[in-house]
Amino acid sequence: MLYRTRVLGGLALASTVLPLPALAEVSSLDILSRAPAYDGRVFGDVGAYERIDAIAHFTLDPKSERGAKIVDLDKAPVNADGLVEFSSTVTILAPVDADKGAKTIFYEVANRGRNLSFGLLNSVQKIGKDFTIDDPGDGFLMQQGFTVVWSGWQAGLPDNLAHMSAPVISDFTAPSREEYIFDKDEAVSTGKLSYPAADLDPAKATLTVRAKAGDERTTPEGLTFRYVDENTIEITRPAGYDAGAIYEFIYPAKDSLPNGLGFVAVADLVSFLRGNGPEGIEVPVGPIEHTIDMGISQSGRFSRDFVYQGFNADANGKQVFDGVMAHIAGARKTFVNYSFAQPGRYSRQHEDHDMPGDQFPFTYVDMIDPVSGQTGSILTACSETNTCPKVIQSDTSTEFWQARGSLVSTAPDGTALTMPENVRLFLISGAPHFSVWGAASKESATCTYPTNPLSAEPTMRALTVAMKDWVLEGKEPPASVYPAGRDQLVAADAAEMPMINGTRPQPPVNGLEVRDYSVQPPKAGGTYEVLVPKVDADGMPIGGVHELPMAVPLGSYLGWNLRKEGFAGGELCGTTGSYLAFPETGSNADSRAPVSARYADAASYHAQLEEAADALIAQGLLLEADREMVISAAPAYPGN
Template sequence: MSSSARPLISFQETKRISPAYDGREFGTAGPYEWVFGTLNCEIDPDSPRNRDIALLDLAPRNAGGFVEYETEIEILKPVDESRGNGWLLYDVLNRGTKRAIQRINTGPATNMPFANEHLGTAYLLERGFTVVWSSWQGDVPAGAGRMLAKLPVAARPDGPYTGASREEFIKDARAAIREDTIEEVSDSLFRYRLAYPAADIADASASLTVRQNEADPRQTPADLTWRYLDETTIEIEHPANFVFDRGAIYEFIYTARNPVVMGLGFSAVRDTLSFLRYGGADGTPHPLKASYRKALGFGLSQSGRFLRDFLHRGFNADLAGRPVFDAVMPLIAGSRKIFLNEPFSQPGRFSRQHEDHTFPGDQFPFGYADQFDPVSGRTDGILNRPVADGVCPKIMHVDTDSEYMSARSSLVTTDAEGNDVALPDNVRLYLASSVAHGDYALPPEIASAKGNTLTYGTLTRALIDALVEWIENGTLPPSSVYPTRAAGTLVDPEIAAQAFPKIGNAEFPAHINALRLTDHTSMPPATGQQYRVGISAIDSDGNSIGGVPHPLLIAPAGTHTGWQIRKAGYAQGELFNVFGSYWPFAATRADRLRDNDSRPSLEERYGSEQAWRDALAEGLAGLADEGFLLEEDKARILERAEAGYFTTFNFI
């Protein structure tokens, strides 16, 4: 059977909203419409470009010898596509949810952004982008507008495929990696839903351990018991006075069956974009009428990690060797990739300091250029395959301080010993200083400080404009801005800890998410030599330096960090996920002295709100001149500044 140079996809439209947003006109693109549909896909498991997909050889085949799967697709495009800017912006779904409109447009968090109030700044529409979403992950829960890929299950010729699988969970349900995985029956009894069914619920080799913190030894206390309720659910019981608190880590290792061929997520994105850009088989209905010159792959957090792995594994070349993405924009991914293309993968999981620390997806290579790693003994780079295939995109990689603390961002630009290494010419990297991974509402019983609500929307909009100019006209974008050893802005954690100001009882974290060489073939994983991971230096206020300052930190009104510490009762002192913290400045000198605060007050810094607004205006002008802030965003921030220090900081 010969492999096809075209993806074998058929499109079926299921719904259309035209025009959308009450017929509102957006820039020169005019009114937009939503198109909804399904993609029925076939993939040749014998094609050289598909052979690296884990377990694909064990997926069921149709009469033609192909493997079938189905994805959902949604498209937001100009009604008259010829009025658009000629770009497809592909928003890689994050656990089945849309993120581009929320994070690029600074819109509200919704997976169904179908009303005018969901559009935020409407940047993407005003610029004329066609925005595309399609499902790629095969284990997201249904509902709330999430998009799920229907992927096949691998099986051996003589029966189910089985193998070792590992789960970690924290009793606090908010920390669960998959929705509704934990059900608390009482203070001492709870249930956990497994990612894959057990091969045999009578198997005595399955084990449950508990440890208070990640680095602690695993324990099997006599008063901790568990049992299978069914093949996908275990029930755990411990005494009411259990020595471990609600932040303790439970680990369950068992023999599972029926792994989903999750690695098809990579080919699903590759083949969908190829279909949209270059067309399918003759006569196949197509959801787009216009020809699109360029495609931008956008992803953040999980989907940013997806894009880095997508490039590393060679999926940016379609079946005919043509480029899938001309530009790729991974945000808040750090140095990680994704736990996707492996048996019994769980792509929602990712390493943090306390949770899921040793799950796959965080090992070498970290940087974009080819590099030798003395820890693993390997030589590789994220872009080696795209370079060899002649389809290397231009890249803008954006991280926040959370990624330096929790996602080893420094390894993208340093070697294993922490020394600076150069970025390739086609890569730009930016740190959004003192911004956190997300502006989440934090549970006060766990978080020791207020949450950091600053985000990276203004920076992202300016960079997308620059990225388009870079590709369309060869205009170089702003130079990379990130912490380096040479500049003294990339430091070891203990150096930043010494510089942290006195803010009441607040303390700098005792840990970051460190990294060791990890062998995932053993259960639990075995760890070896440690990498040297740096973080951003901080100023006397505790705000980070070495990156692009957030517009509202040009004239700060408080300390914003990319880390949050857990309270007593919830693994005290450990990092709380990838959340950030915020401590406002005191209003007056008397207030800060009363509160044991070493940071100058607002009164001491600025004297008046007008003086603060003047300082802000001057700083914003500088950011705009450097290409890190659009003029329309500058005007929007200054307008909000008229309301005062604190209401302005609600603008994210």
């Protein structure tokens, strides 16, 4: 066997050189560093962990069946063997003693190149701008014995993030579309372009403005732009539009990146680590028998799209992930496998409303879509190759308002869908899109109400253990707890919100239309009915999993917030949700019952917390080990 030495970061590294694979596989793995993790900290019976940082190199034949799935790969440069080369950063936390571990990969799809799983599951309270695993929090994932893996799948990210290096397609141009909402009152604003402009002639680009996503695009007097350079434009803003106006710029772009290679990079790395890669390249971790994927937000959409586009089968047709956990994805997929893709964009009611990545199919049930006329499901491709994973999809209240969660559980005609046996759905009621454990509600510059601090961590820890038991032992997880059909869902304008501070808010929902993306801007077609959960007298969802602060509330936990006047007032405001404390005594300005009418005293409040915790444990939706954690972290009773 031949070896070559690479010098990376000042280190001499050995990597195996093998005959190049015909389809796509890991062609080499460069180990950059390998060292004890967390100063040898012991994580329960599993013991200590080590950290491995590496670069995985891949090749793919653009003429192969898998290569043909990647948009524009036929335009990418190839090596002397006619193969496209690309690579990904890799970070692994593995038990030092593999026999004490679960022999299971927990693969987190990096979110914009970052680690979010520690913020969702390990009680880490700070999510930085870099990729970091320096703070293990309470070590929940390691205590499960997982081999935890992250790798780059998104091209174009800086080196401080988990990223994929993909070839630039330099001899291809096409229209690319940007959207800017500056949320600032300024006469001139600057916008970065996702791809360099192929032509700096202003006549070959268009700039429009509209107050709200559903309004007509306009070019009013006073609206102009100029290229600062090929990557930047400067917009002179017209009078008559507030800080939340939407500016859309369509221009000829160059230097596209085949971002769809990210699906291949994930599939082939995980397949390699579980022992299904090419012979002769040493796998740097102990024997792996099972694999679980978790995607959070952007990466949850990636996980759904990964399965939908058929990448849960590796280059040799073997199953990649045994279990997939798609968290806070709603009904969306991704803007990844497209010409001039923009993986960071995703549709909301006001922002990026008609960007790609949200079209049929939405659910795991095979169907004929009456709106688009298409057929299929998220599981169509894996059903054909017998590689479908066990799936747990978990969403928060925000996903029903901003990510059309109803389309996951409900057919376009309002009929409740019955999920396949390998799928479970859970709604963490009242929670915002993402909030770390211990977060506090705070005011926002653009949103009307204080942010929602409710964290999905307790439920997600229980569901992670449930997925582990399902994959490793075949133990059935809890039944789905997710609103479906017209018995549990209503139109947004029929969700009867309470009177709060003298007003009765009526949030809009992020609607959905069939879109023709062959033209820019895309052309709208038929409209889907998007529903939201029925609410109680406090405005909170009746169904779903009610964590302790929701089950025994001192305020309304809402999955939506509204933009302030001057910032596209009345439109949905981001994904932070709202928290509105109950009045301590009755008030004509607030229709919600005061705290004094709900609980006799602090002792009564705490007794109900205990009962609610026991009920969640009985349902398998709270770990017994987390009981005291959630009770002690519950909001303090007023006056205590």
